[in-house]
Amino acid sequence: MDAKADLSTAEAQDRDDFANRLFTDALGAFTIFSVHIGDRLGFYRALAQNPGLTSRQLAGRTGTHERYVREWLEHQATSCVLEAHGNASSAERFHVAMDRALGHFEAGGEFSPGLFAVGLQHQQNREEAVSSH
Numbered sequence: 001m002d003a004k005a006d007l008s009t010a011e012a013q014d015r016d017d018f019a020n021r022l023f024t025d026a027l028g029a030f031t032i033f034s035v036h037i038g039d040r041l042g043f044y045r046a047l048a049q050n051p052g053l054t055s056r057q058l059a060g061r062t063g064t065h066e067r068y069v070r071e072w073l074e075h076q077a078t079s080c081v082l083e084a085h086g087n088a089s090s091a092e093r094f095h096v097a098m099d100r101a102l103g104h105f106e107a108g109g110e111f112s113p114g115l116f117a118v119g120l121q122h123q124q125n126r127e128e129a130v131s132s133h
Contacts, residue, residue, distance in 0.1 A: 031079045038072060044096060047082070051095035058094070 007015065038044050046061045047053060053061070055070035062069070073094045076082040086092035 027079075030075075031081070034072060034075055034079070035081065038076065043069070043072065047094060047096050052085070052093040053095075054091040054093055056091065 041064055042062050043058060046058055050057075050061065055073050056066050058064075058073065059066040059069040073082065073084070073092075077084040077092075077094060081096075082094045083097050084092045084094050
């Protein structure tokens with residue numbers, strides 16, 4: 001028996017919405033882990049102090065391996081945490097957009113956990129909205 005055929009349109013939509021929520025939440029979790037890694041390795045601090053670094057330059061400043069730094073930078077750019085500039089003929093340069101950086105870095109250059117509080121509040125609001133339906 002085909003389970004798809006037995007679902008009403010509303011049930012199928014509910015199933016699809018739930019699957020989409022799980023996927024979106026998983027992506028968010030990966031972004032949070034990536035932010036934590038960037039904070040612990042000093043990537044955000046280095047980018048805030050030296051905007052426009054390449055992956056090689058950031059790796060050199062933080063004593064990390066360039067390939068993993070490049071992967072991290074590209075993930076951060078696709079997640080809209082960082083901005084990337086460059087083209088195929090030159091190395092991409094990355095920086096923290098000032099509108100995203102303000103309030104997330106303390107005077108000492110440490111990443112502020114306030115960003116996580118905002119994310120947790122957003123998740124709580126989402127769960128309340130879902131439970132009210």
